[in-house]
Amino acid sequence: MIKYNRHITWIAAILMVAALLLPYAASCYRSGEWAYVKYVIDGDTIVLQDGRKVRYIGINSPETAHRDKPGEPFGRQATEYNRKLVQGRQVHIVPAGDRIDRFGRVLAFVYLRDGRMVNEKMLKAGMAHICFFSRDLEKKNFLLQAQLFAINSHKGIWSQKPVNPEPYYIGNSKSLRFHRPSCRYGKRTSRKNRVIFRDRITAFKKGYCRCKQCLP
Numbered sequence: 001m002i003k004y005n006r007h008i009t010w011i012a013a014i015l016m017v018a019a020l021l022l023p024y025a026a027s028c029y030r031s032g033e034w035a036y037v038k039y040v041i042d043g044d045t046i047v048l049q050d051g052r053k054v055r056y057i058g059i060n061s062p063e064t065a066h067r068d069k070p071g072e073p074f075g076r077q078a079t080e081y082n083r084k085l086v087q088g089r090q091v092h093i094v095p096a097g098d099r100i101d102r103f104g105r106v107l108a109f110v111y112l113r114d115g116r117m118v119n120e121k122m123l124k125a126g127m128a129h130i131c132f133f134s135r136d137l138e139k140k141n142f143l144l145q146a147q148l149f150a151i152n153s154h155k156g157i158w159s160q161k162p163v164n165p166e167p168y169y170i171g172n173s174k175s176l177r178f179h180r181p182s183c184r185y186g187k188r189t190s191r192k193n194r195v196i197f198r199d200r201i202t203a204f205k206k207g208y209c210r211c212k213q214c215l216p
Contacts, residue, residue, distance in 0.1 A: 032094035032108070037086045043078030043127050045105065046086060048093075055105040056119045057096045058143050060131035060209060062157060074157045078127035085118055086110070096138060109139065120146045126156020131209035132176050144207050151205060162200055162216075169216050171195035171208050178203040183214035 036049040043061025046054050061078040065071035092111040101107055110118040117139075122128040123146035130147050132140060151158045170186035171178040174193045178200070179186025197203040200216050210216045 032092055034090055034092055036090050037088065040079060040083040040087050042075070043082045043122060046082070046110070053103070053105040054093060054108050054110065055101060055103075056110055056122065056128075057107040058109075058130060058132055058137055058140070059119050059122055059128040061122060061128040073160055074127065077156070078122065081125055081127045082118070082122065085112065085121060089113070091118065117142075119143060123147045124149055124155075126150040126153070126158050129157065129204060129209065130207055132207060135176065140207070147207075148205060151201065165200070166216065167198075169197040169200055169203055171197055171203055171206075176208050177211050178208045178216060179211040180214040180216045183211055183216075185211055185213060 035052075038047045038049050038051075040046050041053070042064050044056045044059055048054060061082070062072035062075040063069070064075040064079055090113065093106065094109045094111065096107055096109055099107060112118060112121075119139075120143060123130065123143055130143055150156060166180050168181060169178045170181060170183070170189055172186075172189045172193050173195050177185075178195075178197060179189075197206075197208075200210070203210075203216075
């Protein structure tokens with residue numbers, strides 16, 4: 001009878017733990033699929049075993065050297081960090097947004113087996129910065145907190161001084177991008193959407209992404 005009661009107690013404990021973990025698991029794996037990562041292209045893009053390319057949504061890592069273009073600072077480190085996280089491993093792909101970008105890549109949140117989000121890991125390590133495509137992106141605040149941690153800790157890309165700093169920067173509240181004062185895209189920003197930042201760090205802390213043309 002005692003053994004039977006202990007058995008019931010253990011089952012109850014297991015069920016209780018499962019009940020507590022279920023909401024967390026559901027929030028991580030609301031939809032999507034498990035897949036193996038064949039190889040890593042850079043800090044924000046991977047190739048699955050079946051050949052599909054997946055782009056980590058909400059973030060942008062430094063560019064690596066390719067063709068006639070030089071790499072950006074921390075481009076190689078970001079690629080290596082991403083490779084250690086996912087290459088040759090099974091990850092959970094949760095598509096988001098339009099799901100497929102203009103390059104044919106799946107836009108997704110990507111999770112490790114232990115439930116950690118790779119998008120968030122790259123930000124928290126200072127190996128990428130936020131780059132939202134819309135204000136209502138799911139998990140936006142979660143990703144922003146990871147970036148703020150890296151900025152305040154001076155990790156990775158946040159440990160270096162800005163190149164050719166400007167006296168101010170022009171932000172676009174609609175596109176969530178910020179520009180140098182001389183940038184043609186910044187100049188085109190309408191008055192109602194225009195936000196002025198005194199420095200680039202403030203723009204990043206507000207969740208803005210730098211313009212790909214003027215690279216502030």
